[in-house]
Amino acid sequence: xxxxxxxxxxxxxxxxxxxxxxxxxxxxxxxxxxxxxxxxxxxxxxxxxxxxxxxxxxxxxxxxxxxxxxxxxxxxxxxxxxxxxxxxxxxxxxxxxxxxxxxxxxxxxxxxxxxxxxxxxxxxxxxxxxxxxxxxxxxxxxxxxxxxxxxxxxxxxxxxxxxxxxxxxxxxxxxxxxxxxxxxxxxxxxxxxxxxxxxxxxxxxxxxxxxxxxxxxxxxxxxxxxxxxxxxxxxxxxxxxxxxxxxxxxxxxxxxxxxxxxxxxxxxxxxxxxxxxxxxxxxxxxxxx
Numbered sequence: 124x125x126x127x128x129x130x131x132x133x134x135x136x137x138x139x140x141x142x143x144x145x146x147x148x149x150x151x152x153x154x155x156x157x158x159x160x161x162x163x164x165x166x167x168x169x170x171x172x173x174x175x176x177x178x179x180x181x182x183x184x185x186x187x188x189x190x191x192x193x194x195x196x197x198x199x200x201x202x203x204x205x206x207x208x209x210x211x212x213x214x215x216x217x218x219x220x221x222x223x224x225x226x227x228x229x230x231x232x233x234x235x236x237x238x239x240x241x242x243x244x245x246x247x248x249x250x251x252x253x254x255x256x257x258x259x260x261x262x263x264x265x266x267x268x269x270x271x272x273x274x275x276x277x278x279x280x281x282x283x284x285x286x287x288x289x290x291x292x293x294x295x296x297x298x299x300x301x302x303x304x305x306x307x308x309x310x311x312x313x314x315x316x317x318x319x320x321x322x323x324x325x326x327x328x329x330x331x332x333x334x335x336x337x338x339x340x341x342x343x344x345x346x347x348x349x350x351x352x353x354x355x356x357x358x359x360x361x362x363x364x365x366x367x368x369x370x371x372x373x374x375x376x377x378x379x380x381x382x383x384x385x386x387x388x389x390x391x392x393x394x395x396x397x398x399x400x401x402x403x404x405x406x407x408x409x410x411x412x
Contacts, residue, residue, distance in 0.1 A: 134209040152396040153359075156265045157251075168266055169274035174251065176271055200357075209234075215402050216397070226292075226403050228268030233285065234396035237272060237354070241388030244270020244362050245381055272391075273359040275351060280352035285399040286343060301409065306340050308333040350398060358392050 124241050190199055209231065213223040218320035243249060253266035270278045295301045304310045311329035361384040368377040 153275070155269055155276065158265060158267060167274070167276075168253075168269040169277055172243055173240060173271035173277055175268075176236055176243055179243075180232075181233055181238050184294050212397075213400055216400050222404070222407070224256060226400055229288065230396045230400045232401070233281065233399055234389065234392050237395055238270035238389060238392035239282070240277070241358055241392055244273055244358060245266075245365060245384050245388070270358055270362055270370045272354055273353045273362050278351040278355040279347070281354070281395070282347045284404060285350065285395075286346050289399070289402040289406040290343075292403055297409050298406040304336070306336045306343075308336040346402065350395060354391055354395055356402075361387055 152393070155167035155169035156284075157167050158171065159166040186201060187198070190196065192199065195203060198300060210220070210223055210227060213227060217223045249266070249268040249270060251266065252268070254263055256265050257261050264336070293305075308329075311332040315325055315329055365377055365380055365384060368380050
């Protein structure tokens with residue numbers, strides 16, 4: 124048995140320690156990554172995708188508007204057919220065509236913006252084309268594009284716009300004082316001294332009405348959370364699923380999931396816009412009705 128003499132212990136110790144390699148992080152993150160800055164304002168990849176969606180909506184709107192004619196062509200006939208389907212669907216909520224026509228432009232804007240954002244998220248290259256950047260001492264992959272509705276900031280902004288707009292419509296339609304009393308029911312307490320002799324039970328009923336108004340305030344916050352997290356969760360989960368399938372088996376297998384995500388994107392856009400319509404209808408309906 125031969126023993127090799129050790130002349131330099133430090134050399135062996137160094138050779139046993141592997142060289143430090145750069146850590147590469149890839150995959151979907153819950154947050155949108157900044158790809159540029161305008162002053163101190165970060166421009167994220169999901170924001171860029173949302174701008175693309177806005178551009179697509181504008182181009183479609185301008186193109187279709189130019190093709191409108193008294194005698195409709197094929198494209199106009201198809202669009203009118205879809206519009207009538209939507210109006211009939213909205214009538215099922217409002218039970219009033221006049222109210223439907225009032226809300227339709229606002230609600231359909233939500234629908235088409237969300238639908239295009241949902242579908243842009245599964246376009247080849249979105250989420251997979253980007254650059255490697257150094258962040259926090261690690262090398263990470265930052266895609267140029269990310270589905271707009273796969274970012275909680277976008278869905279939260281959409282939910283806030285929808286809920287705040289429902290309150291504005293409510294104030295304009297039924298009046299500020301009446302609408303205010305839906306939530307902080309001062310009117311219920313003012314009625315007690317006037318009606319207590321004729322209706323003694325009012326001393327119990329009206330405080331309950333006031334308490335229900337406080338619950339309504341909590342419900343408004345729940346609406347925002349529900350709308351934003353539902354849309355974000357479904358779209359983000361779909362993109363992660365597609366990325367996982369493509370990583371495991373790149374050829375063939377992801378195709379059925381892509382078609383599934385196309386349907387999910389359509390359903391989620393319809394659900395979000397229909398919920399906004401419901402909130403608008405409730406907000407513009409007087410309490411006694």
